């Protein structure tokens with residue numbers, strides 16, 4: 221075996237790969253959800269050295285089954301309820317395959333005009349599907365992740381706050397960033413990367429019941445910091461926090477940001493796509509106010525394989541000011557005409573994948589109706605699970621739970637707080653060891669709670685029933 225794979229060979233192996241994936245989709249429910257390998261097991265099954273001579277692709281497929289599959293946790297399993305869903309779907313996989321097949325790098329309009337223009341168009345389609353305000357039209361970009369989206373937003377915010385100085389001479393003044401205890405760690409990470417530093421990330425109080433950010437405390441912190449000579453750079457509000465899907469009051473937060481001229485980034489990584497359903501549009505409240513950037517991830521709940529996070533900018537200029545550097549070798553007529561978008565200036569790396577193809581495939585395959593149906597199913601199943609938990613003595617349910625995530629815990633009579641937490645974690649371990657389902661925990665109101673996120677395309681009511689039955693059964697073993 222040597223030399224490039226010919227189109228004929230590609231055709232043959234490619235069909236085998238598609239068959240392999242289709243078989244996997246059919247059988248994914250028969251695997252234990254969480255991989256059972258121990259650290260080092262997969263490495264130990266792999267040769268220490270690369271092959272000197274090329275091998276047939278059959279050998280790769282054989283090792284995929286033998287070495288790789290035991291080390292895979294099955295995110296597409298109907299019993300996967302961990303983190304947030306990372307939906308894969310047929311049209312998205314095929315769209316991604318087409319992107320790989322074309323192998324273009326759409327760093328600028330000129331390096332593949334369709335990659336740019338399709339991306340702008342599908343970002344507009346998604347904005348329309350979600351009912352986002354008109355001022356985001358034509359100003360969307362696909363990032364690899366919500367973390368990157370937040371970093372880009374923060375760089376734009378810094379640029380605006382300092383009149384372009386950070387781009388030229390680095391950060392010289394003290395800047396501050398505002399989040400709550402419930403905000404995703406990606407925002408603090410962005411503060412570290414930008415040089416603002418974790419020490420300048422301010423924690424805004426949350427409502428003790430809903431865990432939503434308190435705008436009046438935000439106002440107080442901003443006043444205090446400005447008086448002390450700091451330059452507030454960015455506030456991040458979250459629609460659907462990762463821990464419990466709390467929703468920050470974006471409109472009220474935006475009013476505070478407007479008062480101080482601070483950039484407001486809205487992180488709706490998981491929950492934002494729920495707005496495909498008109499009955500969920502309440503989550504967009506305030507986006508028509510003072511919001512500078514907004515991001516949501518089709519790669520979580522909207523059937524588009526990782527990675528695909530869409531970021532919209534109300535005004536892209538500060539971002540372009542912060543990120544655009546034009547070396548001689550990238551100069552071209554289209555860029556100079558000012559008539560095109562060069563997405564290299566809308567992200568950290570230069571090179572970029574043609575991700576719009578998979579989002580385009582998904583939206584066209586499902587249509588608005590299909591996407592709504594998928595989100596509604598997740599919400600309906602979560603409401604059903606919540607109602608079973610509510611009706612079962614000896615369990616505590618965290619309210620509210622407007623999306624696909626349900627947080628709950630057993631009430632352990634006679635145990636103090638720490639003992640109860642330990643018992644809940646033991647229950648979690650027993651449940652996950654069953655292989656039937658997989659979920660994780662979080663802390664809410666100071667206590668460990670189980671966190672069950674519904675939203676996989678294969679998940680049906682029967683899987684949620686099985687999960688709840690297993691959880692109740694394993695509970696009996698914890699203190700037995």
Ligand SMILES: *Cc1c(COP(=O)(O)O)cnc(C)c1O
Nearest residue numbers: 365366367404461462487489490
């Ligand atoms: C998942 C999540 C993120 C991180 O998403 P990535 O795309 O993996 O970076 C950020 N914020 C929230 C609210 C999330 O739920």
